[in-house]
Amino acid sequence: MTEAILPWQVSQWQQLAGADSEGRLGHALLLSGPGGIGKLRFARALMAWLVCEQPQNQGACGKCRSCHYGLDNPDLHIIEPPEGKKQIAVDQVRELVALSTQTAHRSGGRKVVLVHPADAMNANTANALLKTLEEPSGDTVLILVSNEPARLLPTIRSRCQQLPFPTPNASLALDWLKMSVGDAALAETCLREAGGRPLAAQVLFENDGLAARERCDSLLQAWAAGEQSLSQVIDGLKEVELDFYLEWFAHRIHALLVAVMAEQSDDVNAAWQRWLDRPPAAILSFQKQLLDLRAQVQRGVALNRQLTIESLLLSWAMVCSSANAGLGV
Template sequence: MSEPQHAYAWQMTQWQDLQRLISAERLPHALLLAGPSAIGKLRFAKALVSYLLCESPGDLAACGQCRSCHFQGEAAHPDFKEICPEEGKRQIGVDQVRSLQHFSAQHAHRNGGRKLVLIHPAEAMNANTANALLKTLEEPASGTLLILVSHSSSQLLPTIRSRCLQLSFGIPRPEMTESWLRDYVGDQSTAQRLLAETGGRPLAARQVFEEDGLASRERFDKGLIALVDGQRSPLQFAEEMLDADILQVLDWWVARLLSLSRHQLADQVLTAESWQRFKAVPSVSVIQGLERALKLRASFSRGVALNKRLILESLFLEWTQLCQNRAVS
């Protein structure tokens, strides 16, 4: 039996907010955990599921010892259903959501207990799937709690958002995440650099470390400099980048544009020193490029069929033209 999950230390405010609702028996029929990706919302949701299903929960987590906790440890709790994209897919299927009606209609395994449904990421639902979920939200079954986790809640149907109690999660303060990441990577300066690279998102920082992502981003930076120096064309650079995971490339691009924008508008230190040469690119163009990159990343994350080669060629061609117009060198 594995130890029950706790919410992360930087999530204690949200955890305490829910504790007050639970104590007052005022939990709604649907919760929406919304905020940036890779900050621990799914961990929080699973800790909440364990807590609510536990027969003897403590203040911060499930007991880990009762029969309900043992069911969870075996991933076989009859009162819990997890819905996420199936293996090899990036979208949640409509049949997965339709199965909720049968699940919700069943009696809870424990007398007076709850049935819990976890859906993540909620924006991975297409229009048909979202409408199927809306039917469940409009006619909630007594004793069933739906927990939606979303990295981009603005993409959800307004009618879905309006039927959920939203719990917002922001980027944690560095003093709350640096020590956690330092214990994992073994070095304070590396932890700080990883957090800077990922906009302060601790789980993204850990993933970059695990995937040797710092080296990949340095390689991407060198390729971009060669591009603007005329050593290769946008088409050639895009060709070189095809072997890399598109989400990894877009994460790098978003991180660099965000850092450049913050430098231009708030005089913050650039994450990558090599991007000093791009300071003259108009801030409006940087922000527009950032917005486009974020939308592209969201689309690829949802499994939207886009042409990776054309996307990269377009991004790098536009950047080359911006640099040429400003005589970046």
């Protein structure tokens, strides 16, 4: 609970610390930005700081009774999807409504509730949360963490003090990542593959994600060259999780689209260079389909893995054939 904020989060921390010292800290905070940049880590550090008995400039003291309790502190509460689920249940948020009416255990202290990820609320759950946001208790601070704030109800966003977290400065991110990866060149590759998101790059490194992405690239390349059939490609992807596959595809399509629009190819993976002449409108249409599928998976929709992969590959073949260079379907 006393972990430090990350180097690229200093300005956000100073903003909140200044607001708190001046009595301007909102009862609800929305931390938003891309996944894999450390928003949850920041939120946990903020939770500890808000209930700390001797808060320091850069975080909780780590020594007081409140810090000693850690996540067992009765004034700290985390609302997140139950194990094995991707959606926050409405009953979990209703418990928050009851909690907000109670006083903090520490005299003069605060109760802090973390909702993560806030995107994992359906309409009923979000409406239940609105009741607390509309009638907040003076000693309760809600922290919402969101990768896609546009998916939240406008009424929720409007009732929160918003704190955006952009993709961090590349130099800061790389310096931090090198401490985990060790090798500078490998760290740079992981960071590039993760779209500049250092914590996502760290996970990619630790889970051997680079090899899995290379396999996805090589299988698609083999299909494009007519060296493997569609069924062989799908069989070759049987060890790849659907959410990983969709993330890989989304990253590759985004890089390709940027390169096509800007008429440059520096950031396009070598296996994708052959598609730099695809029509931008066709790529955009495919990207929408891909992102819609990824959003469904993130919401916990149970998609058929094989059919989803097959559908995407066939749709991509249509994009490629629109420029007279089809795939071997």
